[in-house]
Amino acid sequence: MQTALQQHLTAEDYLAWEETQVEKHEFVAGEVFAMVGARQDHVVVCGNIFAGLKQRLRGTPCRPYVADLKLRVDAADAFFYPDVMVSCHPGDLSNQQFISNPSLVVEVLSDSTAAYDRGGKFAVYRKLDSLKEYLIVDIEARRVECFRRAADNDWLLHDYVGDVDCQLRSLGIRIPTSEIFEDIA
Template structure:
């Protein structure tokens, strides 16, 4: 999560109207707006890898996959987020224009600055989405994929994929190779630009 902007105490509608005129993305949580910051190349690479595999897998199904430019509204938390990747299979979201509200799967790529927030307050907000079946955290440095699956009674079970050939997103019936998740992460960084 970025730093809060100077203007606070938006309501959801004011945030949507305000953000439509902004050059950069911002998240909204209970009246406060937080500027989004850019990501490292490896973060964008992993998000793109996961999105591409999900999009290919879901082609022809009633499900849609989105990458980080689509907003997610969590009405119960009075919040709007930009998940790295999400999938919705809900027909109400097929008609959505500015944001989706009923994802089945959310993926966040961890970074040093957001890991605690993604695991804590953001996951607490996401758990309020009735349709959410899986929440995925990807740790690039550890080459780990953590999949939290909703169980009966709103319990969440962690499946920790580290050192395994595949991870599984049961909500969309996808076995995803770990090599595909982390493809192109270890390429040499380009020379510094002048």
């Protein structure tokens, strides 16, 4: 869940201000939103996904990142903290504050963010030319929804439920759902 703060900043002011903050804040068109902490299952699933990506992408130009690195979406004048993302773009290696060219973005749903992750946030993410796949992970349903960019900028849903491999075609890898939901009761 996010809470809007009563201030209006430019993207540059936000980046400078955010560096001095203890808590994380997302930024959309001048508005700043405080981020709320995550539940244990959420953190475990994010860690599982990151670990699976890290292991499978070793030796490639692609790097996975976890929730503490910002994603910049210039077309929407926005910065987000996705749960996990992967960039294979060489330009992202030199920027220490944010990523701008992810191939994959992952959001693990919580009750307070599910509607936004599926709606408004996904609409903004689709403005990223580099984005090829968007994963929405539903812990309660043990489901991974993979939205994959197709021709003409259409997005197709690939649903992974049960004991199956989640195919990440943008990266040429698979991660079993059993690994994604490992240690979740």
